[in-house]
Amino acid sequence: MAAVVSAWMARTTTAAIGVTVIGEFPSDPKSIILKQCKTRKDLQQVHAHLIKTRLIHNPSVTENLLESAAIIIPNSLPYALSIFNSTPHPHRSAYNLMIRALTYHHSPRHSLLLFPHMSRNLVPPDHFTLAALFKACSKLPALTEGQQLHAHALKRGFHSTASVQNTLIHMYAACSSLHLARQVFDEIPHTDLVAWNSIMAGYAINNCWDHVVALFLTMREPFSGVGFDDVTLITVLTACGRLANLELGEWIAEYVEVNGMKKKLNLMTSLLDMYAKCGEVDKARVLFDELERKDVVAWSAMISGYGQANRCSEALGLFREMLRVKVDPNEATMVSVLYSCAILGAVEMGKWVHFYVRRNKLKLTVTLGTALIDFYAKCGSIENAVEVFEKMRVRNVISWTAIIHGLAGNGQGRRALELFHAMREAKVEPNDVTFIAVLSACNHVGLVEEGRELFLSMSRDCGIEPRMEHYGCMVDILGRAGLIDEAFKFVRSMPVEPNAVIWRTLLASCRVHKNVMVGEESFRQITQLEPAHSGDHILLSNIYALVGRSKDALRVRCQMREMGVKKSPGCSLIELEGVVHEFLSEDDEHSHSEEIYRATEEMIKRIKSAGYEPNTAVARIDAEGEDKVVSVSHHSEKLAIAFGLIKTQPGAAIRISKNLRVCIDCHNATKIISKMYNRKIIVRDRNRFHHFHEGSCSCNDYW
Template sequence: MSSELVENTLIHVYAVCDAVEVARRVFDKMPERGIVAWNAMLAGYAKSGCWDEVVGLFLRMKKPCGVNVNDVRFDDVSLIIVLSACGRLANLELGEWIGDYVEANGLSRNLTLMTSLLDMYAKCGNVDKARVVFDQLERRDVVAWSAMISGHSQANRCSEALDLFHEMQKANVEPNEVTMVSVLYSCGVLGAMETGKWVHFYVRRNKLKLTVTLGTALIDFYAKCGSIESAIEVFEKMRVKNVFSWTAIIHGLASNGEGRRALELFHLMKEANVEPNDVTFIGVLSACSHVGLVKEGQAVFLSMSKDFGIKPRIEHYGCMVDILGRAGLINEAFQFIKNMPIEPNVVVWRTLLASCRAHKNVLIGEESFRRITELEPAHSGDYILLSNIYALVGKSEDALRVRSQMREMGIKKSPGCTMIELEGVVHEFFSEDDEHSHSKEIYMATEEMIKRIKSVGYEPNIADARIDAEEEDKVVSVSHHSEKLAIAFGLIKTKARATIRLSKNLRVCTDCHNATKLISKVYNRKIIVRDRNRFHHFQYGSCSCNDFW
């Protein structure tokens, strides 16, 4: 047996046994190394998750090489391993070099190599380049489809991810766990309940194992769609739960207004000897905030470092400001910010500003606004919050002054977009939108809806109208906000008493919040709205947020 064969075998054995450092010593002592040794070493590093070492070793391989295939010492196996490393490290530069090499040397007929290439592009965020590779494939297997769907999900191009999934279904390609996890993520972002439920049905019908990853994805999906009871059902059926599973259900409960249940789960998590991480504590602190548990929140915040050795991040400090602010302890929240060991960011100050609006604190509201504008360019939401504070305390001239400043500075309110999924199709609505194919029918239903809620006390809040709207047009403007159009569409396209689920890109405005409470009462509907901050469960004329959001 030749010494090279022995050394190659040793490298492989050591690598398989996770003794990659020993394998490297054998590799380095070899007088001459063939492609088998290089690939064995690359594979060993990949198996151990040493992605930087994979890239470093490959750069040594290609350093003396030109672009001619006869000059290089690597093959398609080497390239597949390195492309995986490029995807993990987001090393697009090296990945593109490999892509050019593949094209220049006629290797594009290798399905595994091309799938690895598109996966690399997708993981590096270049989904358009991934699509080019995908379209070149002679045959698309589940790995290729999953890479495309996952890439679009990670790039927050979730509508396209679901379109790809539907294409995959038409192509009769069975999804795998990677596919389903990516689809569930996109469904959660879009509030696409029906598609996500189909995935869950597929899992049950095919008696697939509810792994930790898949179970956690289902919990996250249901929670983001406002179906928290379904999320709990999945959680309880999971035989194995890790910190991510517990964290997902705690966050889901907190964002859906079930703060006390979130805290109960947190205590059960500790009893199960699952150690929380920093993200878990964000969920727990949010839960305390939503149900007004100030002392409990303070105790949790202190226990992070004391009991678990977790140093609070800016997000945790922001949660504490929210806890104090929601409870009306505005001065305490302000002092808390001043005493923070790290510099507060705009999110922290914006959280305090929102609390000032809720509790009509002009002085600290003005200071919060000043701090925000020092940290970042003007944002329409901040001006609107300050204007609303003035309006709430009767300072109408100051409120108008702030609105005028917005006009003068050319600051426009971000366009509100509300999404509703019906029969697997996600419909998008914008304020005063007339682009929908059922636009005429929707506007007629909206007018009827406004008429009915006015009969039980609804009065339009014109402070939430478009800034550039004329005085006489402001009532019409707020009546045609995206939420109201989406709700009207839901009312005419769903069965009586069916739950209506919406997702919105911005914080729900006061007018739409008041209107939706009355709509839920008049039409006897449960309406679940996920806005930028949290979930609102409207039913019987009230909201789960208790009018603080």
């Protein structure tokens, strides 16, 4: 027992001591101990009086003192342990209380140490003891100890007690032994609602959402004899959101309405979260607006819903409203906001979130840290991402994968490979997504041999069978490097049937390296698998145009029009002073349109003096003569860059997000702009980041 006390004493700081004057001491001091003692000093005064009057030898009084110290008064658990340790013969209820308290104070291992202490002192456990110990096993998790305690429960006949059965189900589920949890549940002769909720919660914590729904459907049957409460419905609504089961979710919504349960905030929050995850964001917003009281969970669910629906501007707008009404965000809020900031490239808002985390000393958990890494990487601030990664005390495979992927996308493929090897040295096993990230790193910097070796080691050394995405990475690695024939043979030799994405990847490489024959075959394969979209036609058209077959290029564009295939318009975003501005190619809808076009013309004129020549091959197909030059000059990223030049301080970095791949003309122009204006320009296109500085790009013109 001394080991338990010393361990806790070492971990816990002494609480600040207040002063309370206690009046006449009653013969039964329970109310004084449990209600009037507010500080450790109060407790010490009462404790001294109990010793003086010998009331300390009354077990019920001692247990009141223990409860106050262990659970009620903050930071007083070490004091409770010292009282417990000085008690000559603690009763079972004292043991039970201390086991509960240690688990409550995040020290479940010390809770389990008290069980052999009970046995040595010949204090028999009861069902309360075992239920509390099962909770401790759940927290660790400790399956072996839990099974030993289960055997003890069977031996003593406590296995039929409801509290033991329910905590036992939860313990096995928390230890990922769902078959044992289900076995306990199935062996209960008459399962009550708590047992049903326990097994459903067990499936939920293991992400077995189909089982949650199946159990609920059984509960709904008249023969089950079991109703359901808001706890049940919250679990099932979570499952509906994960499975996109809108039909069942709406059945629950109707049930809630009919049974007058709309006043339950947690239930309504789960309902709006279900709608959001099922893509019904507007229905979720109606529920959100109807809530009489909105807590941080409700705000976070709605913000997350907008983000998942790719309505990120609305997500950030709602976050600003949340701050305006003075609801403090939590970790879940921050993660959702960072996701939307990453999608929009909203650097300033994301930086504010990071500042808020530091100012409020929020713990840099794996989830929050990974969200920050992802945000900074997707906004082109890769050094900030690395800094966050290095400050994380705990990292998992997702954290490592996020930083490797971030480095790959920001043109630092070799550094990404170094981190991958460091990950292996740290004994963190890569998963299939990690290999997609590291193969992408090889792809972005042309590391063909390294890519080949990693692709082979994935199954050979890590037992991970390649998925379609891994094959796609290899096709891209070979194709970008100009090894078109090898890439074509690789596709033909794949053990799985290549999908349209694989052929599309090869088609894109054919455009870069002007390979008409393989490009035509790739396009033919795409059209056999699915209707070709605008990008496929444009890639083929560009291949023809680049080799001088303008009639064929025009024919493909005409086919697009005849088939009703519309080209996705180029769109670029720039964030200034917390506002995200959107530009379309040759667009005049912006409120500063005239000023922007004047700045664009001045910018083009200045870079032409430095050797820039517009590449009219990427102009609109229907443009003629001088219109081709104008078309190229007014691409969306050029408009966004011009706006950035006139609206930011000289020397400030300009960050642009684009929905399509950066065209060769804009890439060349931006290199010259970065040198002429002495600006760092960071452009995130559909595939990667381009960091332009002093006339060069981080991609080394390999994209």
